Amino acid sequence: MKLVLFYHSLLSDWNHGNAHFLRGIVQELKSRGHEVQVYEPKDGWSLSNLTSQYGEEKLDELQQYYPGLQTNFYDLESLDLDQVLAGADLVLMHEWNDHDLVRLVGEHRRQNNYRLLFHDTHHRAVTERDSMAAYDLTHYDGVLAFGNVIKELYLREGWTQNAWTWHEAADTRVFFPRTKTETEGDLVWIGNWGDEERTAELHEFLLNPVKELGLKAKVYGVRYPDHAIKSLAEAGIEYGEWLPNYMAPEVFAKYKVTVHVPRRPYVEALPGIPTIRPFEALACGIPLITAPWEDAENLFTPGVDFLVAQNGGEMKKHLQNVLQNTRRTQEMVANGLRTINRRHSCSHRVNELEIICEELGIAPEKIKSSSKSAAAYAE
Incomplete structure (x- = not known):
């Protein structure tokens, strides 16, 4: 499959806890042979804070842990959605995105054949309902919610007609036990x-x-x-x-x-x-x-x-x-x-995402994994 993902930031985790899961999902998808393109705003607050306080060298350090991890920067006023979304099979829109971007991609989806999902990984659906209700999901195919209570809220409020629970999980390529060589504290x-x-x-x-x-x-x-x-x-x-x-x-x-x-x-x-x-x-x-x-x-x-x-x-x-x-x-x-x-690795979550893709009608031959990753993590 070709996937296009709109994230607040893939490169920065400064006050951006979702970066762990988002990075893990990108790397897992790529390991299975899927084509993945990530887009984030060029002046995003997380990356701006990171580079201003700790320097550009932190982005080089990131590559040591996530080899080949790449993103594309965009300016909303000049973003060419025809070019960005050409040939896409699945588009994921993270909820930390501008309301106008969410609306524009939805309108673009109405005239094209890819599948479009809104990905909610925050408590704002409960704590900032007006802001979340203002997202125009009219032409979205559904919502990926990181808990049942969020999924049910979207359905109950009529913000979407389709929703799936898609929990966060550990990126076990990076998050695994390290050898304890020294103890610095309790x-x-x-x-x-x-x-x-x-x-x-x-x-x-x-x-x-x-x-x-x-x-x-x-x-x-x-x-x-x-x-x-x-x-x-x-x-x-x-x-x-x-x-x-x-x-x-x-x-x-x-x-x-x-x-x-x-x-x-x-x-x-x-x-x-x-x-x-x-x-x-x-x-x-x-x-x-x-x-x-x-x-x-x-x-x-x-x-x-x-x-x-x-x-x-x-x-x-x-x-x-x-x-x-x-x-x-x-x-x-x-x-x-x-x-x-x-049960809770990013590989498990991509397994779940691929099942959702089948439900959305994406061709099975596009979904089929080209790596052994899925089988390796199967229960």
Whole structure:
């Protein structure tokens, strides 16, 4: 197949957690012999922040982890859709795109024979409904939603007539356990502070337990206001600023445990959607303890693949147990890694996407994999 993907950014993961999954999907599709072209805005906020703060050399570093990963930059005013979409079989439009681009590609689809899907990987359908409702999906063939609750919302609101659940997953080409050569601390957390929607949770499930247990910990991420950096210092936690997503596996290998603290919209309104962070941790073989979230879609086995802390007190107990009980911790790590490799890799998601393509009427001979990747990951 020829696929054209419109992403906010393929090259930058600065405050752009979806980059992990999007990169993995592109590389998996290419490995199967599909032709893939990615388009992103030339002045996208994520890439602009990355290069202005850390330099163009970070883009060269990316190639070491994703050889051959390429994108195309466009300006909306001069974008030639006839040229860009010529010969396309499937077009994916990520929801972090301009409303005008979404509308223009939809209008182009009306006069052409490719299939067009809107790909939603964010909580804005719940938290910013007016903005999401403003996307014109009239001529789209459907929506790929990263959780059942999002899929059902699109159908219930009449924003689309067809929708499929398409969860994020781990890119196991890059996210896999690294050999532990040295230990730099007890706990590491990778995540952005954000818009204060989980400040209380971060104090309860991360800062306070680390301080009370006297753990050596480090935090990576962006958008940390002064008061957040001060709080980290008061808890004795080192702040490492932005960490390139592709380097997370190497960092995980230097620590003994990590935690997941989901943002409030996911806990309250989006049960079953864990975000990419648990996939990353489990794929890298680091013990994971999460703050409460409802695994409504049975992606994992809580208590077996990872531990769940219902409050700060439980988080302290779980951290102590993980750090002290090596044998049980190793069993949990093995279970989590097994779950990823059996169900939640980008290869599994491309398998699912190819089935959706069949439902959309794309010719089977175009969908058929030209590599052994699909068979290698089959259960």
